[in-house]
Amino acid sequence: MASSLLRSALVLGALSSVGPFAIDMYLPALPAIGADLGSSVTAMQSTITAYFLAFGVAQLVYGPWADQAGRRLPLYVGLAIFFLGSVVCTLAGSAEMLLAGRFVQGLGGAAVMVVPRAIIRDLHTGHEATRLMAAIMLVISVSPMLAPLAGAGLIAVADWRAIFAVLSLGALASLVMTRFALRETLPPEARQPVRPRALLAAARMLLGHRGFLGLTLLGGFGMASFFVFIASASFVYTEQFGMSPTGFSLAFAVNAIGFFGASQMAANLGLRFGAVPVVLVAAAGFAASTVALFALALMGLASLPVVMAGLFVANGFLGLVIPTTMVLALEEHGEHAGLASSLGGTLQMLVGGAMIVLAGPFFDGSVVPMLGAIAVCGVMAFALSRIVVPHQAALA
Numbered sequence: 001m002a003s004s005l006l007r008s009a010l011v012l013g014a015l016s017s018v019g020p021f022a023i024d025m026y027l028p029a030l031p032a033i034g035a036d037l038g039s040s041v042t043a044m045q046s047t048i049t050a051y052f053l054a055f056g057v058a059q060l061v062y063g064p065w066a067d068q069a070g071r072r073l074p075l076y077v078g079l080a081i082f083f084l085g086s087v088v089c090t091l092a093g094s095a096e097m098l099l100a101g102r103f104v105q106g107l108g109g110a111a112v113m114v115v116p117r118a119i120i121r122d123l124h125t126g127h128e129a130t131r132l133m134a135a136i137m138l139v140i141s142v143s144p145m146l147a148p149l150a151g152a153g154l155i156a157v158a159d160w161r162a163i164f165a166v167l168s169l170g171a172l173a174s175l176v177m178t179r180f181a182l183r184e185t186l187p188p189e190a191r192q193p194v195r196p197r198a199l200l201a202a203a204r205m206l207l208g209h210r211g212f213l214g215l216t217l218l219g220g221f222g223m224a225s226f227f228v229f230i231a232s233a234s235f236v237y238t239e240q241f242g243m244s245p246t247g248f249s250l251a252f253a254v255n256a257i258g259f260f261g262a263s264q265m266a267a268n269l270g271l272r273f274g275a276v277p278v279v280l281v282a283a284a285g286f287a288a289s290t291v292a293l294f295a296l297a298l299m300g301l302a303s304l305p306v307v308m309a310g311l312f313v314a315n316g317f318l319g320l321v322i323p324t325t326m327v328l329a330l331e332e333h334g335e336h337a338g339l340a341s342s343l344g345g346t347l348q349m350l351v352g353g354a355m356i357v358l359a360g361p362f363f364d365g366s367v368v369p370m371l372g373a374i375a376v377c378g379v380m381a382f383a384l385s386r387i388v389v390p391h392q393a394a395l396a
Helices: 002-016 018-024 027-037 041-069 072-091 095-109 111-123 126-157 161-181 196-207 210-240 245-273 275-298 304-330 334-362 367-395
Strands: none
Touching (some): 002 111, 002 161, 018 072, 018 111, 018 126, 018 161, 027 041, 027 126, 027 245, 041 095, 041 111, 041 334, 072 095, 072 161, 126 161, 196 210, 210 245, 210 367, 304 367
């Protein structure tokens, strides 16, 4: 059983890592890509937004489809679409072509986020499912640390197109792995036809539910702060602070360690103190640390060590906010857990993409606009925590 669990964790973790690598691997190369294509910082940031928006919306398709057609077919199609998008990015001769390729990548990448979760549900329940999910998250958590370093290493020996060529090869390898190392886990008799009317009715119910919508948006603003960082940090760290692509990758890894390190403690803290107190304290800490860091930037005190330390603390709090709000948001909706998970993921991606778009006009390559947008996300998350979380506690 242990070897079977390890094999499943490695296969599903590798598939689930495709999306994080597509997001993080090309970040060190963004300034070089913009210079090569003669594009602005805003245009380069829009390639990140395009991926997030496509990724978010496509989740709504793959979940119901995987329940109807089985798990492997949506994975095949999603990985094929991701491969196509990666090839377009590799050959891009303009920012517009790169934008289109990133959008197609997002449409395909959503499959390897949604379907593995369904496979976990097929294979195990209870404690075994928790163990498998924890093992997969451990594999995934390495991706934001390794992906930028891998991208920096590639552009040190080749140009930025090599990054997307490697992502294309990764998609092909994932297709082979799906074919030979992943069995179909949903038998035909357990498959459910897609009923659009029932799906729409359930979606309307969820969107009208104060707790689900509020908690989802709370987590969404938390994730949006990280999206803003992803879209801006490579320019800030390389241009204002003079870091190399490799140095930026290491700085990026520090933030990832803060986030994932804290997220591993979320379950134990929730068990000991309760999920509601954890969210309230963590949201307050996240808001306080981001606002304080923005204030230091306005005073001209945001040196590289200060920014890295401040974001490490803020992302530590964020690592407690996001998984706990996800659990609370789904708590009352067990009968629609799959749809609620997909819809929640879509809403959070849309919030993240919207924040990048709204912050874009203010971005001038310096640290102040980036930290200002992150602070806005912190304040919004804090406000929602005070409005929604006590309401949820009163209903419990």
